[in-house]
Amino acid sequence: MGVKWDTPRSKSRRLAYSTVREKPMKSKTILLLVMLLTISGLFDRSVRAGLDAKIVASRTVSVNVKLVFLGIGESDVDLQYMSWSENLPRTISTQVIIGGKDIGVTSNVKYRFSFAPSSFKERLLAYLGSIAETSTLNNPSFVYYEKPYGRWVQKYMDVGSTQYDANKVEMWLKQNSDGYGGTASDGWTLMFMYLPELPSANYETMKEYWKQDITIKTTDVHPHYYSVAAVDEDLGYSLRYRQFMTAYGNRDRFWFVDLSAGPSFWSWKQTIPLQVALKDQEIKLGSTYGRKWLTEYIADYAWGAVMNFIVPSATYYPSYTACYNFVVNLFDDRTDEERAKVPIEKTVNPSKIKEAFIDLVPYAKTDVQISFKKTEDFPVLRETIRNSAEKLDDAAFQDSINVIDVRPVYYFLQNNLASLISSIKKDEAEVTVPIFAFAFREKSLFSYSYKWDHSKSDPERPALLGISFEDMALVGLNQWYFTRGDEVGQKGKGLGFTQTIVHEAGHMIGLTHTHRYDDLGDFCYSAMGYFTNDYRFGQSDKDFIRRVHTDQLILKATASLQEARLKLESRVESVDLKVSIDSLSDELAMIESECDRLGYTEAVWKAFEAKQKSLNILLQSENLPEATVPLREQIQTLTRLLLVTVICGITTSLFVGFIVARRRYRTEMRRLKELSKVRPPPFTCSGCGTMLEIGEDYCPRCGRKKK
Numbered sequence: 001m002g003v004k005w006d007t008p009r010s011k012s013r014r015l016a017y018s019t020v021r022e023k024p025m026k027s028k029t030i031l032l033l034v035m036l037l038t039i040s041g042l043f044d045r046s047v048r049a050g051l052d053a054k055i056v057a058s059r060t061v062s063v064n065v066k067l068v069f070l071g072i073g074e075s076d077v078d079l080q081y082m083s084w085s086e087n088l089p090r091t092i093s094t095q096v097i098i099g100g101k102d103i104g105v106t107s108n109v110k111y112r113f114s115f116a117p118s119s120f121k122e123r124l125l126a127y128l129g130s131i132a133e134t135s136t137l138n139n140p141s142f143v144y145y146e147k148p149y150g151r152w153v154q155k156y157m158d159v160g161s162t163q164y165d166a167n168k169v170e171m172w173l174k175q176n177s178d179g180y181g182g183t184a185s186d187g188w189t190l191m192f193m194y195l196p197e198l199p200s201a202n203y204e205t206m207k208e209y210w211k212q213d214i215t216i217k218t219t220d221v222h223p224h225y226y227s228v229a230a231v232d233e234d235l236g237y238s239l240r241y242r243q244f245m246t247a248y249g250n251r252d253r254f255w256f257v258d259l260s261a262g263p264s265f266w267s268w269k270q271t272i273p274l275q276v277a278l279k280d281q282e283i284k285l286g287s288t289y290g291r292k293w294l295t296e297y298i299a300d301y302a303w304g305a306v307m308n309f310i311v312p313s314a315t316y317y318p319s320y321t322a323c324y325n326f327v328v329n330l331f332d333d334r335t336d337e338e339r340a341k342v343p344i345e346k347t348v349n350p351s352k353i354k355e356a357f358i359d360l361v362p363y364a365k366t367d368v369q370i371s372f373k374k375t376e377d378f379p380v381l382r383e384t385i386r387n388s389a390e391k392l393d394d395a396a397f398q399d400s401i402n403v404i405d406v407r408p409v410y411y412f413l414q415n416n417l418a419s420l421i422s423s424i425k426k427d428e429a430e431v432t433v434p435i436f437a438f439a440f441r442e443k444s445l446f447s448y449s450y451k452w453d454h455s456k457s458d459p460e461r462p463a464l465l466g467i468s469f470e471d472m473a474l475v476g477l478n479q480w481y482f483t484r485g486d487e488v489g490q491k492g493k494g495l496g497f498t499q500t501i502v503h504e505a506g507h508m509i510g511l512t513h514t515h516r517y518d519d520l521g522d523f524c525y526s527a528m529g530y531f532t533n534d535y536r537f538g539q540s541d542k543d544f545i546r547r548v549h550t551d552q553l554i555l556k557a558t559a560s561l562q563e564a565r566l567k568l569e570s571r572v573e574s575v576d577l578k579v580s581i582d583s584l585s586d587e588l589a590m591i592e593s594e595c596d597r598l599g600y601t602e603a604v605w606k607a608f609e610a611k612q613k614s615l616n617i618l619l620q621s622e623n624l625p626e627a628t629v630p631l632r633e634q635i636q637t638l639t640r641l642l643l644v645t646v647i648c649g650i651t652t653s654l655f656v657g658f659i660v661a662r663r664r665y666r667t668e669m670r671r672l673k674e675l676s677k678v679r680p681p682p683f684t685c686s687g688c689g690t691m692l693e694i695g696e697d698y699c700p701r702c703g704r705k706k707k
Contacts, residue, residue, distance in 0.1 A: 234496020
């Protein structure tokens with residue numbers, strides 16, 4: 001009645017099933033034990049490796065940026081949207097462009113915003129009016145075409161424009177900073193001005209210029225600009241077209257851009273005046289879409305400025321050193337007549353080079369060695385130059401020039417470097433910076449070929465004046481440069497080597513271009529830009545190299561202290577050494593605070609002393625005797641004890657589980673046995689008397705149906 005009776009067959013099936021279930025349990029137990037033993041070995045080895053590994057430190061710093069809006073109202077932009085990390089960079093890792101090394105420092109950029117009142121704008125407009133200079137100038141931003149040599153040649157229009165002295169404007173904005181809440185004392189200030197009230201390009205005149213025939217030589221556009229005077233300090237040439245900037249700064253931690261100025265030929269598409277762009281795209285300021293549009297427009301300028309000036313990249317790894325030794329070999333490849341006209345010694349000024357780097361890294365010694373050589377004294381080099389030259393037509397010269405493929409020359413110099421420079425060092429005591437400058441004849445210049453093409457040329461700086469490799473810099477000028485003024489109304493004036501050598505040497509020690517992330521970065525004071533031809537480095541260059549050197553020294557000191565702490569755990573206890581470590585840790589924290597206050601120069605000195613102290617502490621920790629039971633042995637003992645404990649626990653659990661399961665099984669078997677005693681009486685065949693099994697309806701002997 002509802003009872004499932006056991007037969008010998010069903011019982012054997014259940015016992016077989018039970019056996020099959022028990023076998024995997026045993027296999028899993030064995031597998032688990034093997035895994036635990038393996039993990040134990042790996043853990044033991046990882047502990048050993050962790051104790052022996054070199055400590056590598058990294059750090060995160062805060063950078064503060066203040067954005068000031070002048071001529072732009074709070075209702076014109078969405079500051080919350082502007083603060084989004086897609087619009088303004090928030091977390092930046094300092095990158096090394098060439099070489100693959102990691103600086104190890106991440107900058108968290110914090111922004112704050114300020115709107116200059118209309119009263120300050122009126123004061124600025126009045127000041128600009130007092131220094132304005134209006135004139136008609138040959139302007140590369142506006143071009144027409146002629147066909148004098150059987151081919152089209154681009155020419156520059158004479159265009160009326162208004163210029164403001166960029167240095168005076170920068171100084172006035174800083175001196176009157178109280179009018180917009182002051183500049184950031186703990187960081188950089190970026191100012192975005194919109195001043196369409198000034199004489200400016202407008203949509204109608206710009207549209208007419210875009211539509212007119214390419215042979216028309218005039219335009220009614222009247223833009224305004226900010227100007228600088230760029231004069232070569234070797235041979236006195238005044239670079240042309242330096243009156244056409246739309247931004248400026250970087251003498252201090254300040255940079256401004258006038259969104260209503262331009263257009264400028266230097267970055268034409270990026271500097272279309274805001275008032276022209278607004279009408280061209282039918283943007284209404286203050287509208288929902290207008291706010292988003294202007295926010296993105298300004299954020300793009302700010303993004304480029306932050307990456308160019310405030311948290312720039314490094315060209316090469318900027319290693320800290322106590323001494324920079326700039327070794328310049330200047331090879332004169334000109335004719336005797338050319339040499340007589342412009343003596344090679346006049347084309348370079350070692351004092352200017354030295355002054356630039358003393359100003360950049362005042363905590364390091366700077367040496368400049370210049371050797372004048374003639375290529376005829378190096379016949380293999382001279383032959384390499386001749387065999388690497390190719391004659392090309394160039395519209396800037398209005399005739400052909402010789403371009404010299406720089407790679408074969410670089411190959412020769414690299415393979416013969418030891419014979420040209422006696423000693424080359426690159427460590428914390430001294431870094432040697434090899435520079436090879438070439439004075440070529442006539443209009444010959446270096447060029448870096450790519451497949452069939454050569455480097456593009458610029459009207460004032462065709463082909464390649466200089467290139468910086470990781471192991472040396474190459475500079476190339478020619479007689480045409482030395483006498484450049486003879487063709488443009490500056491007779492007896494020319495361009496020399498000094499500025500280009502300063503620029504390329506800056507790359508060699510780690511600095512990058514100020515225009516790397518936005519062409520407007522060239523509108524600044526810096527030897528690392530292309531536009532202003534400066535002989536000194538800007539504030540961004542100084543901040544970067546000093547901050548990176550400080551970071552390197554702090555990271556080395558931190559790593560040494562961490563290593564010393566680890567060693568002390570396995571050495572005899574030294575209270576004095578622990579006190580020294582804690583004291584130096586506090587000192588490093590104070591140095592970091594000095595960096596937060598932008599006192600990078602003092603921070604470098606202090607960080608260097610801290611690094612030396614950390615090395616001394618590490619040495620003392622290494623010299624301490626081993627403890628009775630070293631840390632490594634303690635960890636190994638604890639690891640084995642933990643393993644034994646885990647194995648015992650698992651084994652106990654399996655044993656208890658087995659006992660419980662067995663007891664349940666026996667209980668069940670007893671219950672079934674008791675039930676089997678209550679078995680019903682057997683049936684017999686009514687015909688032959690044979691006993692019938694339960695469930696049999698017919699007698700297996702006579703076939704009679706059971707009644």
